[in-house]
Structure formats: C-alpha cells, structure tokens
Amino acid sequence: MTVRKRLLHVTHLLFAVLLLIQLLPDRAASDVHTGALIAFACGLEAVTLLGTFLVKKEESLALLVDIVGFIFVLLALWSLVTAKFNLLNPMLFPPPGKVLAQFAEDRSKILVNIRSSLGITLKGFLLAAVAAIPLGLFLGWNARLGGAAAYISKFFSSIPPIVYIPYGIALLPTFRSVSVFVIFLATFWPVFAGTMSGVLNVDRRIIDSAKVLNVRGPEMLFSVILPASLPQIFLGCNQGLSVSFILLTSAEMIGARDGMGYYVKYYSDFGDYTRTITGLLVIGIVVIGVTFLFNRLQQYLLRWKK
Amino acid sequence: MTTNKIEIKHLTVDYTERGRSFNALHDVSFGVGAGEFVSVIGASGCGKSTLLSVLEGIYQAADGSVEIDGKALHGTGKERGVVFQHYSLFPWMTTRTNIAFGIKQARHDISRRECLKIADEFLGKVGLEGFGKKYPSQLSGGMQQRAAIARALAMNTEILLMDEPFSAIDAKNRVVLQELLLSLWEGDSKEHRKTVVFVTHDIDEAILLSDKIVVLTAHPGTVNEIVQVPFDRPRRRESLTQTAEYGQFRNRLLSLLYHDVAERIGGEEVVI
Ligand SMILES: Nc1ncnc2c1ncn2[C@@H]1O[C@H](COP(=O)(O)OP(=O)(O)OP(=O)(O)O)[C@@H](O)[C@H]1O
Ligand SMILES: [Mg+2]
Numbered sequence: 001m002t003v004r005k006r007l008l009h010v011t012h013l014l015f016a017v018l019l020l021i022q023l024l025p026d027r028a029a030s031d032v033h034t035g036a037l038i039a040f041a042c043g044l045e046a047v048t049l050l051g052t053f054l055v056k057k058e059e060s061l062a063l064l065v066d067i068v069g070f071i072f073v074l075l076a077l078w079s080l081v082t083a084k085f086n087l088l089n090p091m092l093f094p095p096p097g098k099v100l101a102q103f104a105e106d107r108s109k110i111l112v113n114i115r116s117s118l119g120i121t122l123k124g125f126l127l128a129a130v131a132a133i134p135l136g137l138f139l140g141w142n143a144r145l146g147g148a149a150a151y152i153s154k155f156f157s158s159i160p161p162i163v164y165i166p167y168g169i170a171l172l173p174t175f176r177s178v179s180v181f182v183i184f185l186a187t188f189w190p191v192f193a194g195t196m197s198g199v200l201n202v203d204r205r206i207i208d209s210a211k212v213l214n215v216r217g218p219e220m221l222f223s224v225i226l227p228a229s230l231p232q233i234f235l236g237c238n239q240g241l242s243v244s245f246i247l248l249t250s251a252e253m254i255g256a257r258d259g260m261g262y263y264v265k266y267y268s269d270f271g272d273y274t275r276t277i278t279g280l281l282v283i284g285i286v287v288i289g290v291t292f293l294f295n296r297l298q299q300y301l302l303r304w305k306k
Numbered sequence: 307m308t309t310n311k312i313e314i315k316h317l318t319v320d321y322t323e324r325g326r327s328f329n330a331l332h333d334v335s336f337g338v339g340a341g342e343f344v345s346v347i348g349a350s351g352c353g354k355s356t357l358l359s360v361l362e363g364i365y366q367a368a369d370g371s372v373e374i375d376g377k378a379l380h381g382t383g384k385e386r387g388v389v390f391q392h393y394s395l396f397p398w399m400t401t402r403t404n405i406a407f408g409i410k411q412a413r414h415d416i417s418r419r420e421c422l423k424i425a426d427e428f429l430g431k432v433g434l435e436g437f438g439k440k441y442p443s444q445l446s447g448g449m450q451q452r453a454a455i456a457r458a459l460a461m462n463t464e465i466l467l468m469d470e471p472f473s474a475i476d477a478k479n480r481v482v483l484q485e486l487l488l489s490l491w492e493g494d495s496k497e498h499r500k501t502v503v504f505v506t507h508d509i510d511e512a513i514l515l516s517d518k519i520v521v522l523t524a525h526p527g528t529v530n531e532i533v534q535v536p537f538d539r540p541r542r543r544e545s546l547t548q549t550a551e552y553g554q555f556r557n558r559l560l561s562l563l564y565h566d567v568a569e570r571i572g573g574e575e576v577v578i
Contacts, residue, residue, distance in 0.1 A: 203393065205390065205392060205393035206393060206396065206397075208359075208362075208364055208390070209388075209390065209393060209394050209395075209396065210396075211362075211363075211364050211382055212362050212363070212364060212382050212386070212387075212388040212467075213382075213388075213407070213408055213411045213412075214382050214383070214384055214411050214412075215411060223407075224396065227396070227398040228396075228397075228398070230398070303441070304397050304398045304399075304400075304441040304442075304443060305397070305443065306443045
C-alpha cells in the first residue's frame with residue numbers, strides 16, 4: 001500500500017468526529033476535564049500517524065489503526081452520554097476526561113500497584129511453569145505413570161483455584177506469599193496437564209526419527225519431546241495466565257495493601273468511582289499488554305508451525 | 307560367509323495386537339556385503355517396513371538374529387543412518403540445524419560450528435543451497451526428502467537404511483532424487499561406498515539403484531528370491547532402460563513379484 005492509501009483510514013475521520021463532539025457545550029455540572037480528553041486523543045492520533053509511516057507490516061498497522069479507531073468511538077460515545085448530554089448518574093459514571101486526568105494525577109501510585117501485581121503474577125506463573133513442564137515431560141514420557149498422572153492433573157485443574165485462597169491465608173504468613181502460592185497452583189495444573197497431553201501425543205514418527213539418531217535420556221526429553229509438545233504446553237500456559245490475573249485481582253480485593261485489585265477495591269469502598277473506573281481500565285490494559293507479549297513469545301517459539 | 311556387513315539369519319518378527327499375535331516376517335535370511343546396495347521389494351503389507359525397523363533397531367525380532375560386522379545387533383547404533391518415507395526431519399529445526407543435529411549425534415567429536423559447515427556442504431550437494439534457514443513446513447515434500455537424504459549422507463554412517471524414501475514424491479521429482487542418490491552413492495570410490503538397504507515397491511527404482519534385489523512374498527513375509535542385478539555401473543537411466551536385457555530382467559522381477567498372483571490365475575504368465 002502507498003502512503004496515501006495508508007493515510008486514508010476511517011480512524012482519522014473518527015478522530016475528527018471526537019474532536020468536533022468536544023465543541024458541544026457540557027451539560028454535566030462537575031468538572032469534565034475536556035482538555036485531558038483532547039490531549040489523550042491527540043496523543044493517540046499522533047501514535048497512529050507515526051505508525052503509518054514507521055510500521056512496515058501491513059497487518060500490524062491495520063491492527064493498530066483499528067484499535068485506535070475503536071478507542072475513539074468508545075471515547076466519543078462515553079463523552080456524549082456523560083459530559084455532553086448527562087444521561088447517566090455522574091457519581092457512578094464519570095466523563096472520560098475526568099478518568100484520564102485522574103490517571104495522570106495518580107500515575108506514580110498506579111505504577112507502584114502495577115509493579116506489585118505483575119511481580120506476584122510473574123513469580124507464581126514462572127515458578128509453576130518451571131515446576132510443571134519438566135515434571136509433565138518426565139511423567140508423560142514414562143508412559144506407565146503418564147496415564148494416572150493425566151487423570152490426577154485433570155482432577156486438580158477442575159478445582160476452581162479460588163478455593164485455595166483460604167488455605168493459603170491459613171498456612172502462609174504474608175499476602176504476597178499467599179498470592180504467589182495461589183497463582184502457582186492455578187497455573188501449575190493446566191500447564192502440567194498441557195505438557196502431559198503434549199508428550200503423550202507426540203507423533204510416533206518423530207520419536208522413531210529421534211531414536212534412530214541415537215537420541216537418548218535427557219536429550220530425548222529436552223531436544224525432542226519438549227519442542228514437539230510445545231504447542232500444547234502453550235495452551236496450558238495461556239489458560240494459566242488468564243486465570244492468574246482474575247485470581248490475583250480477586251485476592252488483592254480481599255486482603256492486600258497494594259496491587260491493582262486493592263486500588264479498585266479501596267476507592268470503590270469510598271465511593272470514588274472515577275478512581276474505580278481508572279483502576280479497572282488500567283487492569284484491562286495491563287492484561288492485554290501481558291497477553292500481547294506472551295502471544296509474541298508463543299509466535300516466536302512456534303514459528304516453525306505452519 | 308562372514309564377510310557380509312549385515313547378516314540376517316532366520317529372522318522372524320511378530321506383532322501382538324489386542325493379545326493376538328500376528329506373524330509379519332517368517333524365517334527371512336540374506337546378507338548385505340560391505341558397500342553393497344540392496345533393495346527389498348514386495349507387495350504392500352509384506353513386511354518391508356517391519357524388516358527395516360528391525361535393522362534400525364526400533365523393533366525387536368521374535369526369533370533369529372541380525373549381525374553387523376559379525377556382532378549381534380541390539381537397538382539403534384551410530385553406524386546406521388535412516389531415511390523414512392515421511393517425517394525424518396524435526397519440524398522445529400531449520401533444515402540446516404536438522405542436518406547439523408544428525409551429524410552431531412553421529413559424531414560427538416566435532417564442534418557445532420563444524421557440524422553446520424558440513425550441513426551447508428551437503429545442502430549444496432542435494433541442491434538445497436539457500437534453503438538452510440527454512441523450516442520443513444516451508445519446504446515441499448521433495449525438498450524435505452532431499453534434506454533428509456542430505457542428513458543421512460552427512461552423518462557419514464557406514465550403513466544407510468531407507469524405507470520408500472521417494473514414494474510420497476511426484477513422478478518427476480522422484481526421478482530426479484533417484485538420480486541424485488545414485489550419483490552421490492556411486493560418486494564414492496568402490497571401497498568407500500556405503501552399505502545400503504533400500505525398501506521400495508518400484509521395480510525400476512530397484513533395478514536402477516541396486517546391486518542385488520531381495521523379493522519378498524506376503525503372509526507371512528518370506529524371501530521369495532534374491533536376484534543379482536547384472537548391469538554395469540555407473541548406470542544411466544536412459545541407456546539402461548532401452549536395452550533388451552533390461553526388459554527381460556524387469557519381466558523376470560515382475561513375475562517373481564506377482565508369482566502368487568500368477569499361481570492363482572492358473573500358472574499363466576501375467577504381463578503387467
Ligand atoms: N505396529 C503394528 N502392529 C500390528 N501389525 C502391524 C504393525 N505394523 C505393521 N503391521 C502389520 O504387519 C504387516 C507388514 O507391515 P509392513 O508395514 O512391514 O508392510 P510393508 O511391506 O512395509 O507395506 P507397505 O509397502 O504398505 O509400506 C502388515 O500386514 C501390517 O498390517
Ligand atoms: Mg512400509
């Protein structure tokens with residue numbers, strides 16, 4: 001596509017519409033922070049334009065432009081029903097500008113909370129992966145144990161991990177350790193089950209190829225069985241990762257002193273819905289960001305698949 | 307008699323399926339001399355792959371023995387390289403790393419860098435220069451098979467075992483690959499040639515490539531006859547296939563191959 005064609009995209013029109021909407025008079029009584037909204041929209045538009053010139057891959061650019069377009073539509077509708085026509089209860093539904101301004105004001109506090117939440121998730125997740133993958137490989141490969149272990153892991157991964165929380169609180173000293181423990185368990189079983197089913201389903205012909213090359217012992221496990229089961233391992237990891245975030249946020253709402261769940265819960269208790277919504281949006285964005293990075297890793301490691 | 311590189315003696319192989327035993331090969335005996343190219347032909351299901359899996363060391367015979375250089379065969383071994391009909395390559399490795407991995411497995415004494423160098427050299431020999439960084443899924447079936455052959459050759463094993471390596475490939479590419487294998491194998495001087503056991507059900511392929519052809523009969527798989535191929539090397543397909551001797555020899559093999567069919571029809575010669 002030529003640069004001109006790339007520039008012709010409905011997203012830029014949506015940007016203009018969003019700005020035009022801001023010319024309408026505000027009906028809402030409270031402070032609506034139109035400036036913050038306009039600054040944010042301009043920032044997004046700048047990113048899109050920069051992407052139009054810099055991003056080489058057609059699909060990545062399309063993705064970026066579509067997402068930004070979607071955000072513009074959302075912001076336009078949101079500001080119409082709140083600031084412009086005042087259709088919703090302003091206490092429960094703050095206008096977008098206010099949320100953006102709040103984010104800017106709280107950014108250092110939010111950063112600390114994000115760091116805390118991500119730290120716990122990563123720790124629990126990585127510990128689980130490091131334990132579950134080798135164990136799954138070993139048990140899956142020793143087929144006799146594999147059959148039994150497959151059922152056991154099915155049993156455990158069917159337990160909603162939230163029930164681990166009270167046990168964790170009773171057994172472990174700090175909130176952090178409880179959270180890591182719960183995320184560990186929530187991730188361990190799906191990754192373990194995924195690894196085992198991956199190993200049990202490795203194509204017989206791949207194993208024969210390895211055998212006739214005299215691949216043996218640990219090398220068989222790590223150079224052949226592991227990469228061959230990687231697609232299924234990733235299925236388990238994806239499941240573990242998405243459960244982890246939900247769990248952590250819930251856990252943070254129950255008993256934490258920091259973290260994004262704590263931030264949301266704390267301010268909703270005070271009826272500060274601007275901060276509550278800010279927090280929810282931040283959680284969503286962080287989850288999307290982590291999922292995006294994880295998908296990238298998966299795509300890279302599985303680039304050999306058709 | 308013990309000068310053979312591979313000596314197969316009274317080999318009997320069974321499969322057990324749901325408690326029932328099935329006799330796939332019965333009392334198969336033949337020898338393969340050092341540097342000899344031997345093809346095994348026979349109808350589908352007669353036990354060719356079974357025979358090869360025993361030679362590969364991934365399946366155990368019920369009775370009889372296989373000796374390599376006079377020593378009883380146990381399991382897989384570094385002196386044997388294998389090309390399967392499908393799936394010889396690991397899909398998560400590039401062509402180049404696949405070959406280098408094979409070399410490393412066969413010869414632990416050389417460095418990874420050297421393995422890669424040899425891999426590139428053999429990629430060139432099979433006409434795949436420039437495809438080293440591709441994954442098997444990015445190559446056509448014929449190219450994958452070239453890479454598999456390159457790996458087996460690069461491993462520089464004394465023995466090559468090939469199970470219908472070209473049967474999944476279209477006719478035109480098959481001819482190209484047969485000629486490639488022939489020229490690479492004949493390219494070595496006589497005392498350095500590899501010992502090859504080559505399974506096929508393509509008679510022309512067997513004649514073109516082999517010194518000796520073992521014809522199997524089915525149910526259970528037994529040796530029907532062992533035929534010496536009378537044509538001089540180096541062989542060229544065009545000049546070889548046009549001779550009258552070729553036609554006669556081919557007919558003889560055909561009648562051996564379909565001898566049970568012919569018997570059933572009533573002893574008359576079947577021309578196929
Ligand atoms: N794993 C197995 N379990 C049970 N029976 C088997 C197994 N593998 C092969 N057989 C049987 O053994 C016989 C010989 O099989 P084999 O694969 O060796 O034949 P083949 O000559 O290689 O045939 P094709 O030309 O079709 O490859 C067949 O009747 C087949 O059904
Ligand atoms: Mg076969």
